[in-house]
Amino acid sequence: MDNRVLIIDDDRDLCALLLEYLETQGFEAQAVHDGAQALEHLRQHHYDVLVLDIMLPGMLGLDVLRNLREFDNTPVLMLTARGEDTDRIVGLEMGADDYLPKPCNPRELAARLRAILRRAGDRREEEEVSELHAGDTHIHMASRAATHAGQPVPLTSAEFNLLCVLLRHAGTVVDKDTLSREGLGRPLSAYDRSVDVHVSKIRRKLAEVGGDNLILSVRGAGYQFVLDDAG
Incomplete structure (x- = not known):
């Protein structure tokens, strides 16, 4: 179709x-x-x-x-x-x-x-993994839903995709080009702030349900989703 x-x-x-x-x-x-x-x-x-x-x-x-x-x-x-x-x-x-x-x-x-x-749309390969999580943050692939400490985190499609990339690489720094390619489906272009804006929104939404300081900015490198003792 x-x-x-x-x-x-x-x-x-x-x-x-x-x-x-x-x-x-x-x-x-x-x-x-x-x-x-x-x-x-x-x-x-x-x-x-x-x-x-x-x-x-x-x-x-x-x-x-x-x-x-x-x-x-x-x-x-x-x-x-x-x-x-x-x-x-x-x-x-x-x-x-x-x-x-x-x-x-x-x-x-x-x-x-x-x-x-x-x-x-078609995420058959991704959905072979039913869930991603780091600490209290969970992503349910089939329903495309995110939660933190049991509380729903309402995300747009792009935000959900970027959070998936960060959780897959939790504990390590993910550069912005990788985030753009894997999360937004396109290479990062000069002066493109899409990744920064989306990550800022994800941070704010996580913070609203108690998930403070979970995504670190690493100057000149990218972003890192923090692993804690619960992970």
Whole structure:
């Protein structure tokens, strides 16, 4: 079955171009051009991945994302204005999985979508290991759920993937390129802060359930999930 993609962007010419290209690449793609209409559409229809523009009529893209995350965890790739680092970081903090600056290359968009779907979709090999844990932090692969000390830790798809990588290598430092490749499905690019933003969110969510100081930053090297006596 083709992966279903919804593009939410008011640039109709761009949407037509992207829809045509994605369909040649095996995606089943549709477009909505208004933020508020897109949100209502998503309450009634399921997609495998969303492409969401920041600047939208009806409701801004970040507001669509904020509202969407209240009822749906579908992976989201944000389209941002070139050079708008603040929008990218805010989008990642609010639960976006990746971003591309506009105007975007359709081929690169398709590659990014495949990477997101590869990490969020078929994980048969990963699910041969039913659970990962370090100390009181547990990840259940089949249900894609995380807990700490028995308390649920709500994670986005990208956050879950990155925590999996950290737990697999618990007690050792994982460099950012490895985290990006294994967690986000793409190599780390220059000035890309996606890994840092996602790890910051994972830390905050763990801390909210008592898991303080579990992920260390190692300057110039990467991140390390700390093993304690319970591990």
